[in-house]
Amino acid sequence: MVRINLVLLLASTALANETPSANDAAQLVGGALTDGRAFATTRSLTDGVGARMAGTPGADRAVEWALAEMKRAGFANVRREPVKVARWIRGDASVELIAPRATPLHAVALGPSVATPANGITAEVVEVASFEEVRALGDKAKGKIVLFNRAMERSSGFSEYGRVVPLRGGGAVEAAKVGAVAALVRSVGTGAYRLPHTGAMRYDPAVARIPFAAVAAEDADLIHRLLAAGPVKLRVRLGCRTDGEAQSANVVGEVVGRERPDEIVLLGAHLDSWDLGDGALDDGAGVGVVIEAARLLRESPTPPRRTVRVVLFMNEERGLDGAKAYAADHASELANHVAALEVDSGAGRPLGFVVAGAAPSIALVQSLAAPLAPLRAAAVSATPEAGADLIPLQAKGVPVVGLSQELAAYFDWHHTAADTLDKIDPLDLALDAAAVAVLARGLADSPERLPPSPPPPH
Amino acid sequence: MVRINLVLLLASTALANETPSANDAAQLVGGALTDGRAFATTRSLTDGVGARMAGTPGADRAVEWALAEMKRAGFANVRREPVKVARWIRGDASVELIAPRATPLHAVALGPSVATPANGITAEVVEVASFEEVRALGDKAKGKIVLFNRAMERSSGFSEYGRVVPLRGGGAVEAAKVGAVAALVRSVGTGAYRLPHTGAMRYDPAVARIPFAAVAAEDADLIHRLLAAGPVKLRVRLGCRTDGEAQSANVVGEVVGRERPDEIVLLGAHLDSWDLGDGALDDGAGVGVVIEAARLLRESPTPPRRTVRVVLFMNEERGLDGAKAYAADHASELANHVAALEVDSGAGRPLGFVVAGAAPSIALVQSLAAPLAPLRAAAVSATPEAGADLIPLQAKGVPVVGLSQELAAYFDWHHTAADTLDKIDPLDLALDAAAVAVLARGLADSPERLPPSPPPPH
Numbered sequence: 001m002v003r004i005n006l007v008l009l010l011a012s013t014a015l016a017n018e019t020p021s022a023n024d025a026a027q028l029v030g031g032a033l034t035d036g037r038a039f040a041t042t043r044s045l046t047d048g049v050g051a052r053m054a055g056t057p058g059a060d061r062a063v064e065w066a067l068a069e070m071k072r073a074g075f076a077n078v079r080r081e082p083v084k085v086a087r088w089i090r091g092d093a094s095v096e097l098i099a100p101r102a103t104p105l106h107a108v109a110l111g112p113s114v115a116t117p118a119n120g121i122t123a124e125v126v127e128v129a130s131f132e133e134v135r136a137l138g139d140k141a142k143g144k145i146v147l148f149n150r151a152m153e154r155s156s157g158f159s160e161y162g163r164v165v166p167l168r169g170g171g172a173v174e175a176a177k178v179g180a181v182a183a184l185v186r187s188v189g190t191g192a193y194r195l196p197h198t199g200a201m202r203y204d205p206a207v208a209r210i211p212f213a214a215v216a217a218e219d220a221d222l223i224h225r226l227l228a229a230g231p232v233k234l235r236v237r238l239g240c241r242t243d244g245e246a247q248s249a250n251v252v253g254e255v256v257g258r259e260r261p262d263e264i265v266l267l268g269a270h271l272d273s274w275d276l277g278d279g280a281l282d283d284g285a286g287v288g289v290v291i292e293a294a295r296l297l298r299e300s301p302t303p304p305r306r307t308v309r310v311v312l313f314m315n316e317e318r319g320l321d322g323a324k325a326y327a328a329d330h331a332s333e334l335a336n337h338v339a340a341l342e343v344d345s346g347a348g349r350p351l352g353f354v355v356a357g358a359a360p361s362i363a364l365v366q367s368l369a370a371p372l373a374p375l376r377a378a379a380v381s382a383t384p385e386a387g388a389d390l391i392p393l394q395a396k397g398v399p400v401v402g403l404s405q406e407l408a409a410y411f412d413w414h415h416t417a418a419d420t421l422d423k424i425d426p427l428d429l430a431l432d433a434a435a436v437a438v439l440a441r442g443l444a445d446s447p448e449r450l451p452p453s454p455p456p457p458h
Numbered sequence: 459m460v461r462i463n464l465v466l467l468l469a470s471t472a473l474a475n476e477t478p479s480a481n482d483a484a485q486l487v488g489g490a491l492t493d494g495r496a497f498a499t500t501r502s503l504t505d506g507v508g509a510r511m512a513g514t515p516g517a518d519r520a521v522e523w524a525l526a527e528m529k530r531a532g533f534a535n536v537r538r539e540p541v542k543v544a545r546w547i548r549g550d551a552s553v554e555l556i557a558p559r560a561t562p563l564h565a566v567a568l569g570p571s572v573a574t575p576a577n578g579i580t581a582e583v584v585e586v587a588s589f590e591e592v593r594a595l596g597d598k599a600k601g602k603i604v605l606f607n608r609a610m611e612r613s614s615g616f617s618e619y620g621r622v623v624p625l626r627g628g629g630a631v632e633a634a635k636v637g638a639v640a641a642l643v644r645s646v647g648t649g650a651y652r653l654p655h656t657g658a659m660r661y662d663p664a665v666a667r668i669p670f671a672a673v674a675a676e677d678a679d680l681i682h683r684l685l686a687a688g689p690v691k692l693r694v695r696l697g698c699r700t701d702g703e704a705q706s707a708n709v710v711g712e713v714v715g716r717e718r719p720d721e722i723v724l725l726g727a728h729l730d731s732w733d734l735g736d737g738a739l740d741d742g743a744g745v746g747v748v749i750e751a752a753r754l755l756r757e758s759p760t761p762p763r764r765t766v767r768v769v770l771f772m773n774e775e776r777g778l779d780g781a782k783a784y785a786a787d788h789a790s791e792l793a794n795h796v797a798a799l800e801v802d803s804g805a806g807r808p809l810g811f812v813v814a815g816a817a818p819s820i821a822l823v824q825s826l827a828a829p830l831a832p833l834r835a836a837a838v839s840a841t842p843e844a845g846a847d848l849i850p851l852q853a854k855g856v857p858v859v860g861l862s863q864e865l866a867a868y869f870d871w872h873h874t875a876a877d878t879l880d881k882i883d884p885l886d887l888a889l890d891a892a893a894v895a896v897l898a899r900g901l902a903d904s905p906e907r908l909p910p911s912p913p914p915p916h
Contacts, residue, residue: 047683050561103508103736106875193651194735194876218878222736225505225879277652278561278680417564418652420676421683 024300025371025438031296032434039426041069042288042347046278046421053275054315055087055246062271066251066287066312073295075253075310083314083325087246088112090275091239095184095215098122099233100226105219106194107184108276109240110168110201111318113212120237121145121182121211127227131167134174142179145234146171147186149220154190156408158345164188165199172212173204182211182236186220191412194218198274198415200318211238248314250322255298257306257444264333265308265443266340266398267294267436268389270316277419281410285424285432286343287312289403293436297444304444306338313389316344320388327392334396339443339450341401342387343436346414347424348406350435352379356386356400356453364450365401368442369435377435379404384457391456399450401443403436482758483829483896489754490892497884499527500746500805504736504879511733512773513545513704520729524709524745524770531753533711533768541783543773545704546570548733549697553642553673556580557691558684563677564652565642566734567698568626568659569776571670578695579603579640579669585685589625592632600637603692604629605644607678612648614866616803622646623657630670631662640669640694644678649870652676656732656873658776669696706772708780713756715765715902722791723766723901724798724856725752725894726847728774735877739868743882743890744801745770747861751894755902762902764796771847774802778846785850792854797901797908799859800845801894804872805882806864808893810837814844814858814911822908823859826900827893835893837862842915849914857908859901861894 032038049065052058063080070078088111095107126141128134129150134141148167153160168185175183187197194216203209213236215223226232251271257263269286273279294310297303313322327334341353353369355361365380372378385391386402394400406428413419443450490496507523510516521538528536546569553565584602586592592604606625611618626643633641645655652674661667671694673681684690709729715721727744731737752768755761771780785792799811811827813819823838830836843849844860852858864886871877901908 043683047680048559050559101506101508191651192876192880193649193653193870194874194878195651195653218876218880221880222505222878225501412651416652418650418676420652420680422650422676422679 024441027300028296028437028441029434032292032430032437036426037295038288038292038429038433039424041291042280042284042424042429043421044069045287046280046284050278051275052271052273052279054085054248054272054318054321056275059248059272059314063249063251066271069291070251070253070310073291074298075294076256078253080249080251081326081329083248083250083322084245085248085315085321086112086318087243088318089241089243091115091241093213093239094237095213096235097232098235100230106196106216107213108196108198109213109238110199112242113201113238113240114209115241116182116211116236116238120235122233122235123181125223125227125232125234127224131170131174134178137178141175144180145182145184145236146175146180147184147220147223149186149224151186151217152188152190152411154408156406158407161188161411168199168214169201172201172210173207176208176210180210185214187214187217189411189414189416192217195416195418198276211236213238250314250326251312253310255294255304255308258303259305261307262336263306264337265306265440266311266337267308267440268311268313268340268342268387269344270389271312272315272317274317274415276417278421279419280421281346281419281423282414283316283344285347285429288429289343289433289436292433293440296437297441304441306444308440308444316389320391323389323392327396334393334398337393337398339399339401340390340393341403341436341440342390343403343432344387344389345403345405345407346410347429347432348410349428350377350432351404351406352377353439354381354383354386354402354404356383356394357451361399361450364446364448365439368446369439371438372435375431375435377431394453394456397452400453403432405432482899485758486754486895486899487892490750490888490895494884495753496746496750496887496891497882499749500738500742500882500887501879502527503745504738504742508736509733510729510731510737512543512706512730512776512779514733517706517730517772521707521709524729527749528709528711528768531749532756533752534714536711538707538709539784539787541706541708541772541780542703543706543779544570544776545701546776547699547701549573549699551671551697552695553671554693555690556693558688564654564674565671566654566656567671567696568657570700571659571696571698572667573699574640574669574694574696578693580691580693581639583681583685583690583692585682589628589632592636595636599633602638603640603642603694604633604638605642605678605681607644607682609644609675610646610648610869612866614864616865619646619869626657626672627659630659630668631665634666634668638668643672645672645674647869647872647874650675653874653876656734669694671696708772708784709770711768713752713762713766715763716761717763719765720794721764722795723764723898724769724795725766725898726769726771726798726800726845727802728847729770730773730775732775732873734875736879737877738879739804739871739877739881740873741774741802743805743887746887747801747891747894750891751898754895755899762899764902766898766902774847778849781847781850785854792851792856795851795856797857797859798848798851799861799894799898800848801861801890802845802847803861803863803865804868805887805890806868807886808835808890809862809864810835811897812839812841812844812860812862814841814852815909819857819908822904822906826904827897829896830893833889833893835889852911852914855910858911861890863890
C-alpha cells in the first residue's frame with residue numbers, strides 16, 4: 001500500500017513540473033524502502049553461503065551465488081573475471097596462560113600468519129603499546145612473545161581504527177626485528193565479550209616470519225594486570241599455513257547506459273569475508289546494497305545515461321587481489337570510469353559520502369546528494385581513501401567515493417564470529433541502498449564529471 | 459587525603475551528638491569508598507585463581523585463597539566446613555550445522571549433561587519456544603534434536619531471567635519425554651556476541667538422560683531462519699561426564715559480636731564459579747563485597763552487638779551443595795540466625811534490598827537502610843527468595859535478605875567466557891560493599907529482630 005501511495009505522489013509531483021532528478025530520487029528512495037530486497041539479498045548470501053574466505057569452498061559458492069543473483073536482478077553482461085588468491089588455512093589456534101596460573105585465553109590467528117611448531121612456543125611476554133615501545137626494547141624482547149596492547153576506543157568514524165590497526169598489520173615484523181619468537185595483538189575492536197578479532201597482517205621478506213595471533217581484549221587486560229606482579233608465561237600454538245594459490249573471481253554485472261554505455265559508474269563491495277562469522281556486516285551488507293542500488297536503477301522508467309557496473313571484488317580481506325586484478329585487466333577502460341563507489345563499512349545508516357578530492361569534487365557530490373538531505377544522508381567530506389578495493393583505481397586517477405555510515409557499533413563485531421545477520425537493521429540497510437542509488441543515478445546522469453582523485457597516501 | 463578528611467568530618471558530627479547509627483553509616487560508607495578493598499579482593503580471587511568450578515583444582519585453590527584472605531582480614535574462627543560435590547568434567551563440545559550447509563555453531567554443554575556417542579548425534583532439528591509446544595509435538599520429536607528457542611529481553615531485574623531459565627533447567631527432561639535424542643537451548647542471556655552461556659540443567663530419574671547444550675543466540679536465530687525454508691540437520695558432540703564426587707568446602711569467618719556473640723547475621727556469597735570465564739561477576743563480586751563489608755565492621759570503633767559471619771558457599775552453580783550442607787550442619791544454630799543476606803547478582807550499583815517477608819520485615823529493613831537513601835540504595839521490596847544459597851536457610855525460617863543491584867548488563871556476560879574482571883566498576887562494587895556493611899551493622903545491632911521468612915516457593 002505504501003508503494004502505491006508513493007507512486008501516486010510521484011505522479012502528482014511530476015505534474016507540478018519538478019526536476020527529473022527529484023522525481024528520480026523519490027522513486028529510488030521509495031523503492032528501496034518498500035521492496036525489502038537489500039536485506040533479502042544480504043540474507044541470501046549470509047544464510048545460504050555463510051563464511052566465504054578467499055581460497056575456500058565458501059568463496060567458490062559465493063561466486064556462483066553472485067552470478068545467479070545478478071542474473072536474477074536482470075543485469076547485463078554478468079560474468080566472472082579471474083582472480084588468483086593465496087590459499088591460507090586457519091587450522092587450530094590456542095594461546096594459554098602458563099604462569100602465574102594456567103588458563104586458556106581466547107585467540108585467533110591473523111592471516112596469513114605462519115604456524116608455530118606443533119608443541120607451540122612457550123615464552124615470557126613483553127607488553128608494548130606502540131612500535132616506538134617495541135623498538136626501544138632492544139634485547140629485552142629476545143626469545144620472548146611480544147604483546148601489542150593498545151585499546152581501541154569507541155567512536156563513530158574510522159580514525160580510531162586507523163590509529164590502532166597498524167599494530168595488527170605490522171606487529172609481527174616489528175616484533176621479529178627485536179628478536180621476538182611470536183607476537184600477539186590485542187583484538188582491534190570495541191566489544192567486551194571476549195571475542196577475538198581476526199584480520200590481515202603482513203610479513204617483510206627481509207625479516208623473520210614469526211607467528212602472529214590476536215587475543216581478546218579481556219585476555220590482553222589480564223596479561224597486563226598479571227605483568228604488574230611478575231613474569232607472565234604463555235604457550236602459543238597456531239596450526240595455520242599457506243597452501244599455494246586458488247583460482248577465484250570477481251563477479252561483474254551491468255545496467256547499460258542509454259546514452260554513454262562506455263562511460264562507467266562502478267559500484268563495488270567485496271564478496272569474500274573472513275571465516276569466523278557469516279560476513280554479514282563485512283561485507284554482505286555492501287553486497288546487498290550495491291546490487292539493490294543497481295537493480296533500482298535498472299527498473300527506473302528511464303535507464304541511467306551512463307553504465308552502472310556492479311563489481312563484487314574477491315579477497316579484499318587478505319590482499320586486495322580482486323581489486324588489483326580489476327584495475328590491471330580494465331586498465332584501458334579506466335579513463336572512462338567516471339566514478340567508483342564502494343560500500344564496505346557495515347550496515348549502519350547512511351550519513352552521506354566521502355570523496356577523495358578537493359572542493360570541486362565535494363561540491364559536485366554535494367549537489368548530487370542533495371535529495372538525501374531530508375534523510376540526513378547528504379553530508380559530504382574529503383577523504384584520503386574511499387575504500388580498500390578502490391585503492392588500485394584511485395592510484396590510476398579514477399574518482400573514488402565512499403558511502404559514509406554510522407559506525408559506533410561496527411567494531412564490536414568486525415572480523416569476529418559474531419558478524420552475523422542479526423547485526424543488520426533492515427531499515428538502515430534499505431536507507432544505505434537508497435543513498436547509493438540516488439548518488440549513482442546522479443553520477444551516471446550528470447553532465448559534469450568528477451575530477452580525478454589524487455593518489456592514495458600509501 | 460580523602461580518608462583523613464572523612465575522619466575529621468565524622469569527629470565533628472559526633473560532637474554534634476548525632477545518633478550512633480548515622481555515624482556508623484558515614485564511617486562505613488566512607489571506608490568502603492576510599493579503601494579500594496572490595497575490588498582488590500575480587501581481583502585477587504579472579505586474577506589469582508580464575509575459574510573455580512566446584513570439583514575442579516580451581517575450586518580447591520579458591521578454598522585456600524578464601525582461608526588466607528579471611529585471616530588477612532582479621533576475621534575470627536576462620537575455617538573450612540566440608541561439602542561433597544559431584545565432579546563434572548566438561549570435555550569438548552561441538553555443534554555443527556550439517557544441512558542445508560555445513561558450518562560450526564557456537565555451543566557449550568550445560569552441567570551436568572551426559573555425553574553423546576563419540577561420533578556425535580546427527581539428526582534434524584525441531585524448534586519450540588516453550589514446554590507447552592514441546593509437549594504438543596507428539597511423535598514429531600522422535601529421533602530429533604529439540605531446540606528450545608526463546609529470546610531473553612534485556613531488563614533491569616530478574617523477572618525475564620525467571621521466565622526463560624526454566625527451559626535451560628528442564629529442557630532435557632521435556633525433550634526426552636517426547637522421544638528427542640538430544641536437546642539444545644538458546645543461550646539464556648542478553649548479549650549479541652555469539653557467546654554461548656552455560657548453566658545448570660537437571661535430569662529426572664524416570665526419564666531418559668539425553669545430551670543438552672546451549673547455543674549462541676545467533677546460532678538459534680540462524681536455525682530458526684533456515685527452518686523456514688526446509689529441514690535443518692545438526693551434529694551434536696559432547697564429551698562431558700560426571701566422575702564421582704570430590705571433597706570440597708564452604709569457607710567461614712566471623713566478626714564476633716560484643717554483646718550477643720551467639721546471635722548471627724550471615725553474609726553470604728558463593729566461592730565457586732562456572733568454568734568458562736573467571737567468575738568475576740558471578741560471584742567474585744559477591745565474595746569481594748561480603749568480605750569487605752565484614753572487614754569494615756571489624757575495624758569500626760565499636761564491634762557489632764551480634765556476630766557477623768561470612769560464609770562463602772561451595773557449588774552454588776551446580777546444586778547448592780554448600781548451602782545445603784551449611785543448613786544441615788548448623789541446624790541447631792539456625793534459630794539464632796537473625797538474618798542471612800546473600801550477594802550474588804553481579805557488580806552493578808546497589809539499589810536497595812529485597813526481603814522474604816511481609817510488611818513488618820520490609821519496614822524494619824527500610825529503617826535500617828535509611829542512611830543509604832542519599833546513595834539511592836535504600837529501596838526495599840518483598841521477594842519470594844532472596845538468594846539461591848539462602849533457600850535451605852529460608853526453608854527453616856531464617857529471615858533472608860538480598861542486595862538489590864542494577865542488572866541491565868549482567869546477563870550479557872552471565873555464565874560466559876566474558877565474565878571477567880573488566881566488567882566490574884570498582885566504584886559500583888565499593889557502593890555495594892557500603893550498602894551491605896550498613897545493613898549488616900543495622901541487623902547486628904537492632905534491638906528488634908526480623909520475623910522468620912516464609913518458606914521458599916519451590
